[in-house]
Amino acid sequence: GAGVSQSPSNKVTEKGKDVELRCDPISGHTALYWYRQSLGQGLEFLIYFQGNSAPDKSGLPSDRFSAERTGGSVSTLTIQRTQQEDSAVYLCASSPGQSYYEQYFGPGTRLTVT
């Protein structure tokens, strides 16, 4: 498909385990964003990648959270030693470039920490 894809769509994990969430942006989009959304709420910015520049990690809530983007395309968000408060929907978005206003969102990964 032509849109942003994310996997898995749902993830249930036990407290203390590590999880990896994947995002495939729209082909050719140089900007990639991760957000977190609690139930029925707005989105909380986590991290931003733009081309080969150093990522903006200012939104990561703790050092248990990290993300990488390989080859300027696919991104992985890793949460180590998950806690129950990490339960949320993790959304990825991509944009054609830093001059574009539009962000195109994937369907999200619903993470549940038990």
Place this chain on the structure above:
Amino acid sequence: TQLLEQSPQFLSIQEGENLTVYCNSSSVFSSLQWYRQEPGEGPVLLVTVVTGGEVKKLKRLTFQFGDARKDSSLHITAAQPGDTGLYLCAGRSGSARQLTFGSGTQLTVLP
């Protein structure tokens, strides 16, 4: 920390009624966007406004950006059940690339 407050948080109306959703902040934004999100999906962009006082119309939806670029409103005329969803405003400050989102307005339009 820049905050965007949306009101109302929940809105349930009958088909055919009009409604307005508000998005307010004490901070100035260089641009403001409105998104609609349906269950199990990511937000979908409806409109971007960049100029203070700007008004944009998208069929039955009218978006306004405040003169001071601190607030915005979304007005829906003759709401339809297909308008049901979570409406989110999101602002971009200065040269920042990430968006600051409001907490959302859950709209339900009853047939």
